Amino acid sequence: MYHIDGSDYLKEKWYSKTISVCPECLQRIPAEYIEEDGKIWMVKTCPEHGDFKDLISSSARYYKWTHYKTDKWEFLKNGEANPSDVPATDPRGCPWNCGLCPEHLSTCALALIDLTNRCNMACSFCYANIGKAGYLVEPSLEEIDRIMAHFRSKPIPPPAIMFTGGEPTVRKDFPEICAMARKHGFKEVIVATNGYGFQRKKGGLEFTKECYEKGLDTLYLQFDGINNETYEKTRGIKNLMAYKERVVENCRKAELTSIVLVATIARGVTDMEVGNIIQYAIDNIDVVRGITFQPVSLCGRISFEEMQDLRITNADVIQEIDKQTGGAVSIENAWYPLSTIVELGRIMSFLAGVEPVEFTCHPDCGFSTYLVVDPETNKMVPIMEYFDPLKIIDFANQFWEKIKHKEKEPIKIFTDLLGNFGDAGKSLGETMDKGANWLDMQQLRARFLMGMLQYTKKSGKLMDMFTRVLLNARWDSISSFSHGALLISSMHFQDAYNFDVERAKRCIVHFGIAMPDGTVKECSFCTMNSFHRPHIEKLIAKEVTNKIRNEFDTTTGKVRGEIISKEEVVSEIQPNGGIPERKGMEDEV
Amino acid sequence: MPENSSDAQRKFRTLTELKPSTAKEYQDAIVKRVDYFAATGTSTFNNAIENVIVTGASLFLNAKEKIDAMLGDELVDKVHSAIEKILLLF
Numbered sequence: 001m002y003h004i005d006g007s008d009y010l011k012e013k014w015y016s017k018t019i020s021v022c023p024e025c026l027q028r029i030p031a032e033y034i035e036e037d038g039k040i041w042m043v044k045t046c047p048e049h050g051d052f053k054d055l056i057s058s059s060a061r062y063y064k065w066t067h068y069k070t071d072k073w074e075f076l077k078n079g080e081a082n083p084s085d086v087p088a089t090d091p092r093g094c095p096w097n098c099g100l101c102p103e104h105l106s107t108c109a110l111a112l113i114d115l116t117n118r119c120n121m122a123c124s125f126c127y128a129n130i131g132k133a134g135y136l137v138e139p140s141l142e143e144i145d146r147i148m149a150h151f152r153s154k155p156i157p158p159p160a161i162m163f164t165g166g167e168p169t170v171r172k173d174f175p176e177i178c179a180m181a182r183k184h185g186f187k188e189v190i191v192a193t194n195g196y197g198f199q200r201k202k203g204g205l206e207f208t209k210e211c212y213e214k215g216l217d218t219l220y221l222q223f224d225g226i227n228n229e230t231y232e233k234t235r236g237i238k239n240l241m242a243y244k245e246r247v248v249e250n251c252r253k254a255e256l257t258s259i260v261l262v263a264t265i266a267r268g269v270t271d272m273e274v275g276n277i278i279q280y281a282i283d284n285i286d287v288v289r290g291i292t293f294q295p296v297s298l299c300g301r302i303s304f305e306e307m308q309d310l311r312i313t314n315a316d317v318i319q320e321i322d323k324q325t326g327g328a329v330s331i332e333n334a335w336y337p338l339s340t341i342v343e344l345g346r347i348m349s350f351l352a353g354v355e356p357v358e359f360t361c362h363p364d365c366g367f368s369t370y371l372v373v374d375p376e377t378n379k380m381v382p383i384m385e386y387f388d389p390l391k392i393i394d395f396a397n398q399f400w401e402k403i404k405h406k407e408k409e410p411i412k413i414f415t416d417l418l419g420n421f422g423d424a425g426k427s428l429g430e431t432m433d434k435g436a437n438w439l440d441m442q443q444l445r446a447r448f449l450m451g452m453l454q455y456t457k458k459s460g461k462l463m464d465m466f467t468r469v470l471l472n473a474r475w476d477s478i479s480s481f482s483h484g485a486l487l488i489s490s491m492h493f494q495d496a497y498n499f500d501v502e503r504a505k506r507c508i509v510h511f512g513i514a515m516p517d518g519t520v521k522e523c524s525f526c527t528m529n530s531f532h533r534p535h536i537e538k539l540i541a542k543e544v545t546n547k548i549r550n551e552f553d554t555t556t557g558k559v560r561g562e563i564i565s566k567e568e569v570v571s572e573i574q575p576n577g578g579i580p581e582r583k584g585m586e587d588e589v
Numbered sequence: 590m591p592e593n594s595s596d597a598q599r600k601f602r603t604l605t606e607l608k609p610s611t612a613k614e615y616q617d618a619i620v621k622r623v624d625y626f627a628a629t630g631t632s633t634f635n636n637a638i639e640n641v642i643v644t645g646a647s648l649f650l651n652a653k654e655k656i657d658a659m660l661g662d663e664l665v666d667k668v669h670s671a672i673e674k675i676l677l678l679f
């Protein structure tokens with residue numbers, strides 16, 4: 001396992017403590033991480049509802065690697081959080097003070113807006129479903145604008161925004177919303193979609209082109225595998241593969257060359273598809289940039305036995321990838337927690353004078369790797385084979401330690417020296433300091449580049465692009481680099497069973513919600529979905545108006561008055577794209 | 590892998606099935622993206638100084654690959670830590 005095989009650290013049994021919640025009453029309770037049978041478990045006891053035990057990682061060795069620390073660095077980081085939006089008034093603490101409260105430890109790297117809870121599908125495990133909820137959740141354009149402005153006004157604004165739902169593309173004004181995001185300065189505009197708007201036989205290509213032209217960069221395309229049988233199990237719909245392929249084809253034609261395949265991994269249902277998905281991505285490398293595996297989160301009351309059957313962890317996913325790629329992407333050396341590149345990112349942003357992107361999420365949240373095809377062998381290998389990763393991490397951490405003060409205190413020697421000689425002296429001093437800072441920056445860039453190159457093992461087009469990323473951290477370099485590699489990540493969202501406040505506090509994926517009082521609530525993804533969603537949605541729910549019944553671009557729904565019955569909502573929404581019955585879907589797709 | 594009858598109908602592929610052209614497709618994807626940005630005229634790909642540095646770095650990496658192989662792991666480690674000390678001297 002990486003460089004720690006045979007170490008005492010790996011031999012010692014894991015034990016640590018944290019704060020979690022009771023899955024029944026959701027009150028905060030202490031929890032322990034323990035090692036048993038080569039696995040890591042969370043155990044906790046609620047005074048009222050008894051004992052709970054959940055699997056956190058099916059590989060204790062891998063878990064220990066992701067919590068490894070040296071005297072110079074560790075994977076668990078505290079970010080440079082933005083100032084809080086609200087005081088922590090609830091004495092129960094996290095997660096009851098979202099958000100963001102002063103306890104939060106990371107800035108937001110990815111802003112999310114739920115554009116609607118309407119969808120053309122009705123997946124059984126999805127929380128966002130107007131039919132199930134019985135009310136409409138759909139922000140108006142003014143509310144969306146307010147949320148975007150909230151995120152972009154932060155001292156460290158998120159560079160990327162993702163539209164979620166429901167199915168965001170059921171809104172007719174979706175392209176306009178992409179244009180708004182671009183105008184607000186988001187560098188990467190993403191939609192999480194089942195592909196609906198893009199795959200339509202009539203108008204799908206035109207819609208894809210329009211979205212791209214208006215500013216959409218990337219599709220997070222729901223993609224459970226390459227077999228129709230898999231989709232029948234996960235979505236209850238036949239022949240969905242053709243639907244997915246139409247999305248890929250239309251993106252190709254529209255030159256929208258950034259699709260990330262998103263696979264929800266459930267034991268015995270989609271776990272056998274991971275190799276297929278990787279293979280599909282490689283075959284479509286001109287448009288597919290990456291894959292995100294998401295082990296399914298659990299909700300509702302579940303017995304320990306049921307839990308054992310259903311729970312699948314990040315470690316299971318990467319072991320499955322190891323198996324299904326014949327060891328080419330191995331659990332032994334390919335995967336690093338997302339937080340690994342924090343210091344690298346800080347250095348590059350500082351040297352390039354661009355907004356920093358901080359992946360300071362908890363090491364239990366997600367792992368990733370880049371796959372590259374070696375031009376000499378035509379074999380797929382993890383990018384780690386091109387580097388000495390631990391030496392790079394070590395160097396980057398030491399380098400940042402040495403230079404981080406410069407971020408806050410640029411050179412000011414000449415201004416101080418000449419400042420007393422009137423305006424002319426001050427202005428000369430400032431000019432000279434500017435020059436000195438420029439020179440200092442060049443020597444720092446040279447040192448950093450040398451340090452990184454000496455731990456780089458290969459040359460070639462991809463490495464040229466990597467050099468550019470190190471030199472300027474600009475979007476054109478990063479994007480071109482990512483076109484020559486496949487980013488694979490596995491992110492395990494939390495639920496009430498495995499919830500850990502240390503993870504929540506470091507969350508980098510934040511929902512923005514336009515509240516009826518005119519404010520914006522910023523809420524971490526996992527706490528929103530595990531705790532706050534039902535309450536918040538009731539506050540922002542809207543009446544299903546005639547306009548909504550007749551159109552997709554439901555931007556003027558009134559604030560919730562008297563909600564009509566669930567049956568009525570279902571029957572009113574279905575003509576707008578909701579699927580009436582699962583049987584009969586064959587014709588629809 | 591397949592466990593029940595409906596799983597048996599599913600298709601499974603492995604990484605051994607890489608097309609011979611895959612490496613080239615990846616390289617082409619980078620080149621196409623670079624051309625796309627370069628066409629804007631304002632990209633870093635139009636920056637002459639940066640282009641020279643990148644070429645220099647590429648030559649350095651080429652030479653380094655050969656030198657590292659000649660020196661052997663132990664000596665390479667010593668050289669790296671000596672360079673690192675200099676680079677971190679502030």
Ligand code: SF4
Binds near residue numbers: 099104
């Ligand atoms: S998740 Fe963050 S904002 Fe929410 S209560 Fe916890 S620390 Fe505060």
Ligand code: SF4
Binds near residue numbers: 493508
């Ligand atoms: S969304 Fe959940 S899993 Fe992802 S970073 Fe936030 S806390 Fe971690």
